[in-house]
Amino acid sequence: MTEGNGRVPTDIVKRAIKPSVPSSELMTPGHLACQGCAATLSMRYALKGLGSETVLVIPACCWTVLAGPAPRSAVGVPLLHAPFAAAAATACGVKAGLRARGDQTTQVVAWAGDGGTFDIGLQSLSGAAERNEDIIYVCYDNEAYMNTGIQRSGGTPAHAWTMTTPGSSGSDLPKKDLDAILRAHHIPYMATATVAYPEDMVRKFSKARQIKGFRFIHILSPCPPGWKTEPDQTVRLSRLAVQTGLFMVYEVEQGKMRLSVPVPKRKPVGEYLAGQGRFKNFTPADVEAVQKSVDESWARLADEKA
Amino acid sequence: MKKVLMGNHAAAMGAMLAKVDVVSAYPITPQTQVVEFLAEQKAKGAFAGQYLKVESEHSAMAELLGAATAGARCFTATSSQGLAYMHELLHWVAGARLPVVMVDVNRALAAPWNLWTDQSDSLSQRDTGWMQFYCSTNQEVLDTVIMAYRIAEEVHLPAMVVLDGFTLSHTYEPVDIPDAERVDAFLPRYAPSQILDTKTPLSFGALAQPKEYFRLRRRMAADMKRAEDVIMTVGRDFGESFGRRYGLFDAYRCDDADAILVTSGAVGCTAKAAVDALREKGYAAGNLRLRVFRPFPADALAAFVRPGIPLAVIDRDYSPGGTGIWFEEIKAALYSREVRPPVYGFIAGLGGGDITSELLQEAWLKTLSGRAAEAEASWVEDAR
């Protein structure tokens, strides 16, 4: 182990600041994620909140690869790799199998990307949510099929460039409102989170593990190669997505929605869109359209509250 | 205890006696009573396992993938489109070497819609790595479900127990229900060594390199081969415990036969009647009913056939562009052998058409006289 600059300072003998998230690590270094990957940060925070009494079920997604090939694993909890369309069902089965062994407490967590959630896994997800199965379902949403090399998914924002939405206008379809679909299942707990707010994410996972029934956590997960951004921008973009109001960080308990990260004064969406290669063809009109849709969704939220 | 049971209830009874921990299923005609019966027994408190309802067959088998990896004994049942929809998971569960047992109630595949018996659904899952057992009576269905768990858990491969839609599934027959304690003695609790357990965090199914993958599949092939002996041993043990012995196939009046019908499933019973009828007419007919399709009992079959005694293979299935599936398998199994009798194929009863004693007699007579085309199977229909 090498220190950043090799010099040991003498003036900071005792650290005054305590870690704001648990210091235990269940995700190991050495994983195969790209530089600046938010999916690894998400897993790191999730496991801090969940603890070691957790079983992960991972369908085809970036985590299939980055957890490492056999006989190694980048997580210190049991992991079952599952077919693309079947994360939720496989997780329900694991829960049943554990129950059959008399284990009522271990948390079973389906951990899927946006493709495995918005698209191919939606039927299985909806079934498990509707039956209020006792699992936690996590979607780390990097807004396209990144593991297969950046193809459009139902989670891809309008006009974003992907390999299957080439050309100057990108995808002409809006991002599917998955959260609304999940809310319509009236599950005991759902939340959104993103990596710029680790304390919030860890808290939501710790809270989710205390709740019985179906729990859903939607994570916005910036992807440097897929978004065509520099790896060091990951946390900044995650923060900007929240500060511009594009991604609302909230939780819904027993149908009641509460913002976890209030945004009293929203930054213009242009700050988030600029610098992302996937939006580089955006015209001022495109930016305006995004701004309009963000303003509208916040206005709707205000109406709901009123 | 003897009871008059429909085939679907016999299957469910087998699963209950096997004390399965987890049932996950989705309804499809003609399988429905298998899972309805289990749901009812669960509601009455007579079934201690978990009964999980899912939104599709794909999810049903995915749940069993999860539950079996967590160490549970698992059961499901399906038919036709449901089995086809499960296809991806069948490969997965076999590759994961999980001893899941599933009942498939044969039904033809669409299009067009058809509800009746046809082995194309199960036979088209040939290459998934599942053992396949074909039953001819409701008694055999119940017994085979119990035996399937012992075989599957010994060779670490999943098993499909197949019965004919309606012909067996909805037909009532007297069935001897084995005593639960004796079944417990015959079938020990499932105790896999590596499971999902937070005390020993293992990961299952992670990427394997070509060399590792090749060896895993080679091992699977060796276990499939080994399963032939295990099926024989378990069938013999079952006979000792319950008085009904099972093997890889069931030969009826074959010893002195001049030609032999080769059948599977409920047609095997009709074939016995056809053999008796032919014998009454003075013909030396026999019937060989194959019980096991995977592993295909090629060595046992090669040892059984005699030079110059032709086989009349009846297929209630069809591989488009190929021919009858049992017919192809049997020819492939015998091609490189010293004793290689003529093999004739007959495709009959697709989509649930009757395969009558008369039709079977006609096939047998054509085979005896060498009038059946040898290269490809003849399509035969009941005259009515």
Add this chain to the structure above:
Amino acid sequence: METAMPELSRDPLQFPETIVSDRSMAENLTGNWRSLRPVIDAARCTGCLICWKFCPEACVKLTDKVPLIDLAYCKGCGICVRECPPKAMSQQGEAGL
């Protein structure tokens, strides 16, 4: 054929049935992916732990003093440098080190 491929003549029942992961990816050192090295200026470091918190490799170690970046794993993404509140971190090209 089998003499040319000795592995194939082994009893296939000796091959494993399944392959499970019981070892850690921490055995896989990813430090050689890095082209830019994060460097901490100890004089400016306030010990706020932001670099530790935002490390996607979980390779920044907590100490009583300045955090330790485990260069055996650091892929050089630069998030720690970008997020460091007192701007106590910089990136240096590996080639020049």
